[in-house]
Amino acid sequence: MRIGVLISGGGTNLQALIDLCQAGSVNAEIVLVLSNVATAFGLERAKRGSIPTQVIEHKGYDGRGPFDKAMIQALDGAGVDLVCLAGFMRLLTPEFVRHFSGRLINIHPALLPAFPGLHVQQQAIDAGVRFSGATVHFVDEGMDTGPIIAQAVVPIMLEDDADALAARILKQEHRLYPLAVRLFAENRVRLIDGKVEISDCAQDPEGAMINPPC
Ligand code: GAR
Numbered sequence: 001m002r003i004g005v006l007i008s009g010g011g012t013n014l015q016a017l018i019d020l021c022q023a024g025s026v027n028a029e030i031v032l033v034l035s036n037v038a039t040a041f042g043l044e045r046a047k048r049g050s051i052p053t054q055v056i057e058h059k060g061y062d063g064r065g066p067f068d069k070a071m072i073q074a075l076d077g078a079g080v081d082l083v084c085l086a087g088f089m090r091l092l093t094p095e096f097v098r099h100f101s102g103r104l105i106n107i108h109p110a111l112l113p114a115f116p117g118l119h120v121q122q123q124a125i126d127a128g129v130r131f132s133g134a135t136v137h138f139v140d141e142g143m144d145t146g147p148i149i150a151q152a153v154v155p156i157m158l159e160d161d162a163d164a165l166a167a168r169i170l171k172q173e174h175r176l177y178p179l180a181v182r183l184f185a186e187n188r189v190r191l192i193d194g195k196v197e198i199s200d201c202a203q204d205p206e207g208a209m210i211n212p213p214c
Helices: 012-023 041-048 064-077 094-099 120-127 162-185
Strands: 002-007 029-035 053-055 082-085 104-108 131-138 148-155 189-192 195-198
Touching: 002 012, 002 041, 002 064, 012 029, 012 041, 012 162, 029 041, 029 064, 041 053, 064 094, 082 162, 104 162, 120 131, 120 162, 131 162, 148 162, 148 195, 162 189
Parallel strands: 002 029, 002 082, 029 053, 082 104
Antiparallel strands: 104 131, 131 148, 189 195
């Protein structure tokens, strides 16, 4: 499976995917890392992993349409089977989403459909929820919407600020995104009537968590 990863920043999720692919236990290879930010540290991570990179700066284009077209061209040129958004902070056009329909996924630092958008850790703290987490989902034409593939749950501590919660979630993102990509590489993800089915999965119906645990 040939993967293209889109980034805008530090790229710790990209690193988790690089580590997965380079460990050799899945039949997957990152063939292109695309960034809309020339200084994104994730580009350096890709170079260290000997992965081709390309910078396509949105600023250089007259609107989202031409920018997304340039990205489509680059990803098609690399022959990608799966596109992973990993901290890519631009909204995509419906044309881009349709072009990669069924093979475009994103990771988001909240338990969607709760808390889409920005500053989501602060949103969760402000709402007073006891759990948050991360979601890997298919991308549709909305913002942080689309059929959910996998989620990780973390507790919110009473003393958490947004940074502490973001760090706790990010740690789980680094487990969750490789898991989701592995499921794709093993051809175990099916999108049926707008919902995701995962094959050959042992589930735990008693796996509840309570917070506060006192
Ligand atoms: C991650 O927390 C990711 O979930 C989030 O940006 C961060 C990127 O970190 N993405 C979104 O908020 C998208 N809506 P990274 O560059 O270290 O992987």
